[in-house]
Amino acid sequence: MRQFFRMLLLALVLMTVALISALTAMQLAIHGREVAIPKLVGLSPSDAERAGAAAGLQVVIERQFYSPDIPEGKIMTQMPAPGTKVRRGWSVRVAQSLGRQRVAIPDVTGGSERVAELNVLRRGLSLGSVAHINLNAPQDQVMSQSPPANASGVSAPKISLLVSDGPEPLHYVMPNLTGQPLGSAMLALQDAGIKVGKVSVLPPPPSAPSLPGESQTVSVAPSVVSEPSAASMIMTQTPAPGQKIAAGSTVNFEVR
Numbered sequence: 001m002r003q004f005f006r007m008l009l010l011a012l013v014l015m016t017v018a019l020i021s022a023l024t025a026m027q028l029a030i031h032g033r034e035v036a037i038p039k040l041v042g043l044s045p046s047d048a049e050r051a052g053a054a055a056g057l058q059v060v061i062e063r064q065f066y067s068p069d070i071p072e073g074k075i076m077t078q079m080p081a082p083g084t085k086v087r088r089g090w091s092v093r094v095a096q097s098l099g100r101q102r103v104a105i106p107d108v109t110g111g112s113e114r115v116a117e118l119n120v121l122r123r124g125l126s127l128g129s130v131a132h133i134n135l136n137a138p139q140d141q142v143m144s145q146s147p148p149a150n151a152s153g154v155s156a157p158k159i160s161l162l163v164s165d166g167p168e169p170l171h172y173v174m175p176n177l178t179g180q181p182l183g184s185a186m187l188a189l190q191d192a193g194i195k196v197g198k199v200s201v202l203p204p205p206p207s208a209p210s211l212p213g214e215s216q217t218v219s220v221a222p223s224v225v226s227e228p229s230a231a232s233m234i235m236t237q238t239p240a241p242g243q244k245i246a247a248g249s250t251v252n253f254e255v256r
Contacts, residue, residue, distance in 0.1 A: 039082035040075045040094055048075050048094060056088035063095045072099030105159070107149030109142050113163045116142045120159050128158035132165045139166035169246040176241035182255050183230025189251060197250035199228045202235055204256065228255050 035055045040048040045061060052059040070076040076097040080086065106123060108116035113130065120127050128146075137143060144162040172192055177185045186196050232255035239245055 033088050034085045035088055037078075037080055037082055037084045037086060037090075037092055040078045040092065041082075042070070043075050044073060045075070045096060052092055057086070058089065058091045060091050060093050061096050062093050064098050065095055066099065066101040067097040068100050070097035070099075072097055103157070105147050105149050105151045105157070108145055108159070108161070109149075111142055112140045113142060113161065116145075116161055126158040128160035130161045130163060132163050134166065134168035135164040136167050137164040139164060169248060171244055171246050174237075174239045174241055174243045174245050174251070177234050177237050177253075178241075180234050181230060182228055182232040182234055182253065185234055185253070186230075193247035194245065195248065195250045197252045199232075199253045199255060201228050201232070202254050202256050228253075232256065 035057065037057065038051045038055055040051060040059065043051065045059075049059045065076065067076050074097050075094045077095045079093045103123065103125060106119055108119050111119075117127050135143060141164045142161050143164050146160045147157055170193070172194070175188075177188075182199065189196055234253050234255055236254040238252045239249075245251075
């Protein structure tokens, strides 16, 4: 019986050793066929194929993209990433650079800001900054652009615009019109291109009370003027005298 158990134990040991040896051999066989993917970004397609073949891999160019950083014709991306362990014969997918995207810069000067914006966006470009300035040109007209039309060597730019706000309006110093007739003041303002706005009629001043001992006289209160006339006297004005106003501004009066 003791001899039997001894033989059984020996058989179990041999089976365990055989199983461990088989697992070790299988693991060595699997890992023996694994390789690390080399870095292909920045290489030409032929150099990338040679580097892949040296590692037992296939290099497949799937797509092409514009890139401002990777020169034209070079590999710009790869999948899987460099250093990844894969089996021999694995395919590495790469994308090739088409270089910087060259575009034609349109001439958007002479038209309105909106037309220029639509023209820029229609060509797949972006609108940059838009500056407005008073110029002796029609309002909302695009006077200049950057980059200029037909500029060379430009890659997907933003086009900035300079737009006219029209000629700068004339400015005047507001004169003192208080105490003058409304009619003459309105004529002077109209000649300067200044509008007359609201004209309000002030109530008449209250009469002074009589002193003690003086004879009381009955006076008839003057009638209240409901509508201003050309002869109405200007009592107050807005803007005040001395303020700077532009042509086309509005001046309001209070008259009696």
